[in-house]
Amino acid sequence: MSWMVWTVPTAVFFSTIAAMLAGMTAWEIVSPTVERNGFLPIATTRGDRLFIGLLSAAYIHLIVVGFLPISIWFALGLSIVWMLVLMHWG
Amino acid sequence: MNKVRNNHAWWLILPMLLLVAFSAIIPLMTVVNYSVQDVFDPYTRFFTGTEWFQVMLNDPALQAALLRQFAFSLTILAIEVPLGIGIALIMPKQGWQASAVLILVTLPLLIPWNVVGSIWQIFTRGDIGLMGWGLRELGYGYNITRSPADAWATIVLMDVWHWTPLIALLCYSGLRAIPEAYYQAARIDRASKWAVFRFIQLPKLTNVLVIGILLRFMHSFMIYAEPFVLTGGGPGSSTTFLSQSLTTMAIGQQDLGPSAAFSLIYFLIILLVSWVFYTAIMHRQKDPTTQGER
Structure with a gap:
């Protein structure tokens, strides 16, 4: 594993993603998702909204890191809030 | 709505998942790890956090390469898609002519990328190349x-020559799949050729066109060997696209951290554009057989 040059932050990052996917799988088995219309312009399933949330979170982080003089933790906080909003009302 | 009750067949994709894990996910994880460190060897590395990302996002050369890349991909799509549909429409439908034309149209697809570059390199030479000399x-x-405009035009022409056949073949197969009854109905209505194309052929081609546009976009966005052989990214940096900047950085200069950060940005752009393309086209036509995407 040493060739993968793991660090604690990236390990936490990937564990979180893996946990999310596992959680979504369990949720899907317990109560299957139904495609629905929220504030997004397209009908989405739960997995679609998770994907959109993760992708936009990546872009939020890139914008903050590249072009804004604020800490990356703001980006993380904003992404979490955005993800919750998206999952609930998206 | 026909619900599948027995989901055990899903286990059959397990080998594929393992394969993908080794070929894609683990390397991608490694790239992520490299992007937040300055790695000299596995025992000598320093955590740099988001520094590489900041440097890469603010690098003027990379920003220019990105804009150039988008300009290139959109240009070739704007040419190849209408041209490919047009070629598919005039290709013979049966008999030996159909087979002969199919083979002729497919030929450019069989040529490896760097060979395509070499062919055009010779073709465009002023002293011995037919096009350059002519x-x-x-x-x-x-x-x-010398001239960036000439270099650009040549690379676009080369890509159109190499890849329009793919769009044409996809459209050709899509056109063959339209039942004859549609055309009979159109004849009864005395529909014009344009109306047949606009309301029968084009809608039926949407699915293959989605695949064609996606493939061509991703492919052209990652183009490397052809411009590298033909122009080497020049004159100046006028045809240096993203993958070539990346190679120069990762292989030429061994800057693994910055290149890893850059690859991830590159990856996210491709992921976003492909997703937007796919979703936009799939949701516009709301065909029940194409739902259930991810």
Whole structure:
């Protein structure tokens, strides 16, 4: 594993993603998702909204890191809030 | 709505998942790890956090390469898609002519990328190349090593020559799949050729066109060997696209951290554009057989 040059932050990052996917799988088995219309312009399933949330979170982080003089933790906080909003009302 | 009750067949994709894990996910994880560190060897590395990302996002050369890349991909799509549909429409439908034309149209697809680059490199030379020599004799001072416009036009032409056949083949198969009854109905209505194309052929081609546009976009966005062989990214940096900047950085300069950060940005752009393309086209036509995407 040493060739993968793991660090604690990236390990936490990937564990979180893996946990999310596992959680979504369990949720899907317990109560299957139904495609629905929220504030997004397209009908989405739960997995679609998770994907959109993760992708936009990546872009939020890139914008903050590249072009804004604020800490990356703001980006993380904003992404979490955005993800919750998206999952609930998206 | 026909619900599948027995989901055990899903286990059959397990080998594929394992394969993908080794070929894609683990390497991608490694790239992520590299992007937040300055790695000299596995025992000598320093955590740099988001520094590489900041440097890469603010690098003027990379920003220019990104804009150039988008300009290139959109240009070739704007040419190849209408041209490919047009070729598919005039290709013979049966008999030996159909087979002969199919083979002729497919030929450029069989040529490896760097060979395509070499072919065009020779083709465009002023002294021995047919195109370079011909244009020069016609009085145009054609030179891809001097004029950025010539270099651009040549790379676009090369890509159109190499990849329009893919769009044409996809459309051809899509056209063959339209039942004859549609055309009979159109004849009864005395529909014009344009109406047949607009309301029968084009809608039926949407699915293959989605695949074609996606493939061509991703492919052209990652183009490397052809411009590298043909122009080497020049003149100046006028045809240096993203993957070539990346290679120079990762292989040429061994800057693994910055290149890893850059690859991830590159990856996110491709992921976003492909997703937007796919979702936009799939949701516009709301076909029940194409739902259930991810």
